Amino acid sequence: MEYVIEMLNIRKEFPGIVANNNITLQVEKGEIHALLGENGAGKSTLMNVLFGLYQPEKGEIRVKGEKVNITNPNIANDLGIGMVHQHFMLVDTFTVTENIILGSEPKKMGTVDIKSAEKEVQEISERYGLKVDPTAKISDISVGMQQRVEILKTLYRGAEILIFDEPTAVLTPQEIIELIQIMKTLINEGKSIILITHKLKEIMEVCDRVTVIRKGEGIGTVNVSETNPNELASLMVGREVSFTTEKTAASPKEPVLEIKDLNVLDSRGIKSVKGLNLEVRAGEIVGIAGVDGNGQTELIEAITGLMKSDSGQIMINGKEIQNQKPRQITRAGVGHIPQDRHKHGLVLDFPIGENMVLQTYNQEPNSKAGILNYKNIYSYAKKIIQEFDVRTPSEYTLARALSGGNQQKAIIGREVDRNPDLLIAAQPTRGLDVGAIEFIHSRLIEQRDQGKAVLLVSFELDEIMNVSDRIAxxxxxxxxxxxxxxxxxxxxxxxxxxxxxxxxxxxSHV
Known part of the structure; x- marks a missing residue:
């Protein structure tokens, strides 16, 4: 069998942790090969080794049968390996073309030949059905389009083997369908794809084979045609996983959140929330279903104080809170799991322990007379880390060193532990594996059963259907x-x- 990529007995260690323990991955030409595992299982680490971002302690890599030494991403590019990262590596103020050619700019008479680059980008875009405007500015295009720019970046550099790291974590259902089509086109053009994911539905739909990693160990490789989601889930987490959410019927009581005739203008001054009315009562989960870009972000930011509302009323437990500062709204009994965990959820260069008290560091027992009580802060953080199964070497580890899923579990732990009257959960399971999703859903239902109000905003329709008591x-x-x-x-x-x-x-009422 001819493999385009072979990673043989790869071992990668970080201080205090073995991220990859003698893992073998073999990818055939022209296949979509899934790399499946829980959050923090070592998937991204293994691919960062292949892409030259990390150096392994042990093992060897072969490309088309030849042993190679990939000491940096430029060597990976030269070998025809391209990587589409989970968190995009794009310059917001640059155009699509400027981002694509960055580092390998075509020159003409000593200056960058942007026109011929734009033409080439347009041609590649059309060939693979990517439909990207080469002259658009990154800050003006959707997340789905930004991902296509990342794909174009790899193709522009001549990639034959593409690594996709959790590519659907930030996409809407429609964009996911389009991405799957793009991946199939790439395979038809002779490319090979490694897909890092924990979404079983996608693996069943597009992948040929799947290699499973659990806690840094290789569990094995199976043909997708010979397996099923239940088997893959138990291989991934090491136990049976339930795909349905067990819950009793809700018994809602008095309203906690009341929104009346709310209008919110977005950053461009366009009305993105128009005369909106909504009520969430104690003891119920209200799910908000909608295609991305229909006012969900502005609605959440208006409730949480991150954005001013233009007119209308927002009340928590009968008290008006609109246009108050986020800290006042937090203290009024609102918890917020934000949809962008990096921008609004964490301070990435703080230890994870200090991230657990971002709303309460200035209150006793976390501080007294303006002096932080670190002993108390870190012992409190340790409790959340254990209770919410946040996989981290310690509570002193920087937040950015955790996998995306573990960052998410830490945020959810912090917000749930504060026991707010209203918990706003925006895309709470984005980027999480089936075991973690099961756990998060049970915690949301637990909040509801304790008489709290939960507002769930999600693009995952099955999540909305499974968890909500009412759907707006x-x-x-x-x-x-x-x-x-x-x-x-x-x-x-x-x-x-x-x-x-x-x-x-x-x-339209229930």
Missing amino acids: VIYEGEIVAVVNPKETTEQELGLLMAGQSKKAGES
């Missing part, structure tokens, strides 16, 4: 319908999310 559909900044998950289907929700109103005469 948002379209162009308005709640267009409120439905009962037991009485609707994903198809009906999809139509409502696309702006197709319910049949005349139907009530």
